[in-house]
Amino acid sequence: MSKPLVAALFTLVITGAGVAPAVAAPAESDSAAPAIQAVNFAGTVSLSNCSGSVIRMPDSEANDPALVLTNGHCLESGFPGPGEVVVDQASSRSFGLLNSAGTRVGTLRASKIAYATMTDTDAAIYQLTRTYAQIKSSYGIDALTLNDTHPVAGTAISVVSGYWKRIYNCSVDGFVYRLKEGDWTWKDSLRYTSACNTIGGTSGSPVLDQATGKVVAVNNTGNEDGQSCTVNNPCEVDQSGNVTVRQGINYAQETYQIPACFGIDNKLDLSATGCVLPKP
Secondary structure, three states: EEEEEEEEEOEEEEOOOOOOOOOOOOOOHHHHHHHOOOOOOOOOOOOOEEEEEEEEEEOOOOOOOOEHHHHHHHOOOOOOOOOEEEEEEEEEEEEEEEEOOOOOEEEEEEEEEEEEOOEEEOEEEEEEEEEEEHHHHHHOOOOEEEEOOOOOOOOOEEEEEOOOOOEEEEEEEEEEEEEEEEOEEEEEEEEEOOOOOOOOOOOOEEEEEEOOEEEEEEEEEEEOOOOEEEOOEEEEEEOOOOOEEEOOOOOEOOOOOHHHHEEEOOOOOOOOOOOOOOOO
C-alpha cells in the first residue's frame, strides 16, 4: 500500500514505496529505457488520488458506455472490506483524460461503479456517461483493450501512471499464489522486476504488454519497509503456506478474467459462464 499526494482524502492508498513526492521526478531507469512505440499515455486517466485507464473488452462496441479501470482501494468511499463486493453503485466521479503525450485533454464522468472489490483482486470498474464513440469523436482517443488471456512471465511491460504522467518499464518477474496485505488477500498476483519501482499515486495504473499495448494487469501495491503481511508491506504465500518478503518489489492484479464478466452493452453479468470474479 502507499500514501497518495492527497492524504486528506485517504490516509492510505496501496502501491509503491513511501510517501508520494510533491514532484514526480523521472527515475534513471525511465530515461535510459529504449523508446517503445506501442505504449504511451493515450487512454489513461488521472483520479483525485490514483491512476486509471479507459478500457474496453475485446468485444466491446463503439456505442457501448465506456469503462474506467482502477483499483478497488481507490474508490471515493474508501477501501472495501474483506469479502465486500460493490456492484452498480451510483457515482459521479470525474477523471482527467490524457492524450499520448500525457496532456490532459478533457474530463470524463462516471455514472456508476459497475464493479469493485479488494477480495481475490484489487479492481474497480466505473461506467461512464459517454460511449467510446463519443470519446473518440471529442478527443481522438481510443480505449485500451483488456487482454483476455493469462499474462506470461518474462513479458516486457509498462506501468502507465496518469496521476504522475510517468511510465515505468520492466518485465513480468513471475506470479504469486497468494499476496497478503493487512486484512486483504489477492490471488495469482503479478510480480514486477525491480525496474518498476512504482510510488504513491500509481495505484490503478494499467499494466500494458509493450508488444501489443493491451492491458494485462492493474498496478496496486509494493513492499515498502520489509515488514511481513502488513499494510504497505505485502507478503507472498505459496501453496504450502511458506511466506516470502521482497522489500522494494511491487505487484499488480491480473485483469484477463474481467472480460468474461461483461456482456452485451458492457453490462456486468457475474453469473456468466467463465466469470470468476467475487460476487456480493
